[in-house]
């Protein structure tokens with residue numbers, strides 16, 4: 001694409017995550033991500049917006065190596081994590097935690113077991129999810145899991161089966177499970193898309209709180225533009241696999257939003273107009 005907008009902010013610490021020329025071409029030839037240069041600091045709360053198919057999910061999935069990039073590189077705290085396999089890859093997925101629109105809990109297990117399973121995935125190799133995995137965990141592990149449940153405000157639901165919970169509560173369990181991994185970066189792909197507005201707000205507040213209290217940077221793909229602008233201190237606009245806007249939430253205008261969501265035909269003249277705002 002042509003004109004891009006990037007508004008830089010100064011940070012005291014070094015970046016937690018950095019990409020250079022990051023790209024993903026799927027085996028069928030779709031270029032879903034193109035030449036993405038992106039830097040993330042620990043205090044940042046980022047909303048990623050853009051039309052369906054813009055490449056938002058591909059971007060996040062590359063960052064935690066759920067999918068393998070085909071170009072460029074990703075650094076996590078200065079370490080190249082782009083192409084590792086085996087234990088290295090496992091460690092990346094633990095350090096770059098992610099939640100999804102569908103909460104991906106184990107329905108018949110308790111809330112606490114689900115949160116413990118978050119730690120288990122990364123700490124032990126072989127375990128079958130029997131009727132109770134709780135007893136397999138040392139006390140400290142359970143304390144950590146309870147602490148994570150407390151942070152999302154549902155410790156009182158610890159012993160309920162996950163599938164008896166509302167959508168909003170299940171997403172909070174998923175957040176607690178990710179927190180239990182002790183991630184360095186927290187990714188969320190459309191985390192509120194299947195929630196009612198009240199639950200959606202609660203989930204966004206929790207993610208913001210995690211960012212502010214624990215200094216874990218958060219990147220959220222959001223379809224709901226109003227939530228994206230309300231919570232995102234930094235907004236990334238994607239179109240056609242590229243980052244075409246990167247700036248502060250307060251700097252974004254309706255024109256910029258229209259441009260990010262627009263097809264490409266009017267791109268050039270819009271970009272001229274946006275220069276006045278940027």
Ligand SMILES: Nc1ncnc2c1ncn2[C@@H]1O[C@H](COP(=O)(O)OP(=O)(O)O)[C@@H](O)[C@H]1O
Nearest residue numbers: 026028030032051052053054055056057058059
């Ligand atoms: N596994 C895949 N194989 C081939 N193409 C894919 C795959 N996943 C996504 N795509 C394509 O990549 C592009 C970006 O998709 P995606 O990252 O899901 O965008 P978004 O999350 O912004 O809707 C789209 O054209 C989509 O059809």
Ligand SMILES: [Mg+2]
Nearest residue numbers: 056057058221
């Ligand atoms: Mg998506």
